[in-house]
Amino acid sequence: MSQANPSANRQTLWMFGGLIALGVVAPYLVYPTFLMKLLCFALFACAFNLMLGFSGLLSFGHAAFFGGSAYITGYLCRDLGLTPELGILAGGVFGGALGAVFGWVAIRRAGIYFAMITLGLAQLVFFLALQLKFTGGEDGLQGIPRGQLLGLLDLNDNIAMYYFVFAVFMAGFALVFRTIHSPFGQILKAIRDNEARATSLGYDIDKFKLMAFIISAALAGLAGSTKAIVFQLASLSDVHWHMSGQVVLMTLLGGLGTILGPVAGAVTIIGLENVLADKVGSWVMVIMGALFVTCVLAFRRGIVGELKALLSRSSVR
Amino acid sequence: MEIFGIPVQALMGQLLLGLINGSFYAVLSLGLAIIFGLLNIINFAHGAQYMLGAFAALLGLQYLGVGYWGALLLAPVVVGVLGVVIEKTMLRHLYKLDHLYGLLLTFGLALVAEGVFKNLFGVSGESYAVPEILQGGIRVPFMYLPIYRAWVVVAALAVCLAAWYTIERTSLGATLRAATQRPDLVQALGINVPVMITATYAVGAALAGFAGVLAAPIVQVNPVMGSNLIIVVFAVVVIGGMGSILGSIVTGLGLGIIEGLTKVFYPEASAVVIFLIMVLVLLVKPAGLFGKQA
Numbered sequence: 075m076s077q078a079n080p081s082a083n084r085q086t087l088w089m090f091g092g093l094i095a096l097g098v099v100a101p102y103l104v105y106p107t108f109l110m111k112l113l114c115f116a117l118f119a120c121a122f123n124l125m126l127g128f129s130g131l132l133s134f135g136h137a138a139f140f141g142g143s144a145y146i147t148g149y150l151c152r153d154l155g156l157t158p159e160l161g162i163l164a165g166g167v168f169g170g171a172l173g174a175v176f177g178w179v180a181i182r183r184a185g186i187y188f189a190m191i192t193l194g195l196a197q198l199v200f201f202l203a204l205q206l207k208f209t210g211g212e213d214g215l216q217g218i219p220r221g222q223l224l225g226l227l228d229l230n231d232n233i234a235m236y237y238f239v240f241a242v243f244m245a246g247f248a249l250v251f252r253t254i255h256s257p258f259g260q261i262l263k264a265i266r267d268n269e270a271r272a273t274s275l276g277y278d279i280d281k282f283k284l285m286a287f288i289i290s291a292a293l294a295g296l297a298g299s300t301k302a303i304v305f306q307l308a309s310l311s312d313v314h315w316h317m318s319g320q321v322v323l324m325t326l327l328g329g330l331g332t333i334l335g336p337v338a339g340a341v342t343i344i345g346l347e348n349v350l351a352d353k354v355g356s357w358v359m360v361i362m363g364a365l366f367v368t369c370v371l372a373f374r375r376g377i378v379g380e381l382k383a384l385l386s387r388s389s390v391r
Numbered sequence: 392m393e394i395f396g397i398p399v400q401a402l403m404g405q406l407l408l409g410l411i412n413g414s415f416y417a418v419l420s421l422g423l424a425i426i427f428g429l430l431n432i433i434n435f436a437h438g439a440q441y442m443l444g445a446f447a448a449l450l451g452l453q454y455l456g457v458g459y460w461g462a463l464l465l466a467p468v469v470v471g472v473l474g475v476v477i478e479k480t481m482l483r484h485l486y487k488l489d490h491l492y493g494l495l496l497t498f499g500l501a502l503v504a505e506g507v508f509k510n511l512f513g514v515s516g517e518s519y520a521v522p523e524i525l526q527g528g529i530r531v532p533f534m535y536l537p538i539y540r541a542w543v544v545v546a547a548l549a550v551c552l553a554a555w556y557t558i559e560r561t562s563l564g565a566t567l568r569a570a571t572q573r574p575d576l577v578q579a580l581g582i583n584v585p586v587m588i589t590a591t592y593a594v595g596a597a598l599a600g601f602a603g604v605l606a607a608p609i610v611q612v613n614p615v616m617g618s619n620l621i622i623v624v625f626a627v628v629v630i631g632g633m634g635s636i637l638g639s640i641v642t643g644l645g646l647g648i649i650e651g652l653t654k655v656f657y658p659e660a661s662a663v664v665i666f667l668i669m670v671l672v673l674l675v676k677p678a679g680l681f682g683k684q685a
């Protein structure tokens with residue numbers, strides 16, 4: 075659709091150009107470690123948005139993919155000595171495979187049952203991470219080596235690591251963008267907006283939902299794996315349901331079903347956490363909860379959604 | 392005496408523990424089902440309301456001198472009133488939207504409640520004394536039965552049966568069931584449905600508060616006691632389906648007992664057995680054991 079529309083094409087070009095320009099100069103303006111955390115969560119939220127924003131499926135178990143893949147990558151890179159790019163790739167594949175299993179079970183029910191089922195399945199993964207031998211129990215996996223990218227680039231250098239993370243993020247972001255604007259993405263939106271109509275048009279909706287779930291889970295896994303390499307750590311908090319809740323909040327706050335919303339949401343939440351952590355300490359959880367309530371009651375379009383509405387109103391005038 | 396190589400005493404002990412956990416699953420999933428029936432939302436704050444009930448009992452004792460029996464009556468009222476406020480000021484505005492927003496809102500509320508209590512009381516928790524007349528225990532064949540634990544099972548079952556009777560056998564319950572099916576028609580018959588919805592949410596929340604008071608003497612009263620439990624209760628609800636009140640009660644008790652037995656025979660799996668059963672049930676009967684396919 076948008077491919078045929080020159081103004082939409084130009085917008086897309088501007089968006090990607092702007093993101094890349096921002097990403098290239100950012101490490102010279104902001105602390106790179108913070109940026110890397112931000113990018114990992116932004117990718118995680120974009121992956122999640124593909125489900126909730128574009129397919130209407132609320133998964134309350136995305137921490138399982140994020141954290142599960144972090145463990146897999148950590149184990150492969152630290153204990154089996156895989157290179158970081160292979161470790162991250164394996165994490166993405168693991169996320170997708172786990173997503174296929176979750177989806178196969180959960181898609182049998184819709185709506186809030188779907189949310190509760192994914193939450194239960196993720197709790198299963200949480201207990202596995204707690205009890206299995208290779209995950210290190212309460213300690214998690216510590217000291218995961220960053221290693222050499224393709225044997226050439228030393229990722230212990232923060233700037234090199236940053237650009238690698240940025241490349242992973244852009245690839246994931248582009249994949250989400252492409253998916254949404256493909257015929258496949260159009261059908262997902264049709265299912266979101268009117269499931270009965272999509273069924274009657276002959277689409278096998280369960281198959282489309284499952285595909286969306288797998289892509290989303292694979293990208294969430296990719297984000298988790300990258301995070302494990304950056305922070306050299308995979309821990310129980312990555313698979314905890316708080317993490318699943320946090321990604322919902324990022325997506326909701328940024329704007330459900332908008333391309334840039336999850337990025338804006340991740341920037342806001344991670345930035346807020348960073349600023350608040352020193353000032354209010356443990357009250358962060360209360361603030362996150364209050365943000366949740368505010369978003370649901372009064373700010374359902376999210377940051378990007380509200381901006382869009384504002385722009386279209388002013389352009390009409 | 393042994394069964395399958397397990398001493399009967401250990402087996403009975405775990406069965407009792409399972410029965411107690413099952414009682415809590417039953418009361419909590421019943422509350423969820425009642426709220427879901429009329430409001431069409433999943434009350435994520437249910438665990439927080441259970442925790443609030445326990446804290447209301449604890450704080451009532453420490454600061455106001457309200458004893459166990461007073462707390463058993465007052466804590467549900469406190470939690471219920473809080474429920475009225477939540478429904479009137481927040482949930483009410485979401486009924487026209489996708490049901491998922493109700494889940495998200497109550498999730499946020501649960502985070503706020505848990506966070507506030509974590510800051511005020513830490514995570515380690517405090518213990519609440521068993522009331523005097525329920526202290527001690529009796530010897531029954533094969534085991535020593537602490538009286539308080541027996542009381543918990545009896546009280547939980549009594550509340551469940553009372554709820555079942557009210558909903559299925561009284562005229563108030565008939566109106567409630569009618570409003571679940573067709574709120575518009577019930578409203579047209581002159582019944583104030585919005586008030587009914589508020590009351591239903593308050594009663595569901597109060598049930599969770601009641602369970603919290605019951606639990607206070609046997610668990611550590613701490614801010615995360617609810618969130619750990621509520622995820623399991625969600626799985627119980629998925630397994631049972633929310634179509635039938637008796638179904639919720641039976642599923643809750645049954646799963647508690649299965650969990651207890653798993654602790655005896657294969658302790659490593661006891662934390663996950665309910666989630667595994669959830670997967671199995673979904674594969675065989677997606678609507679749940681007592682549910683109707685939505």
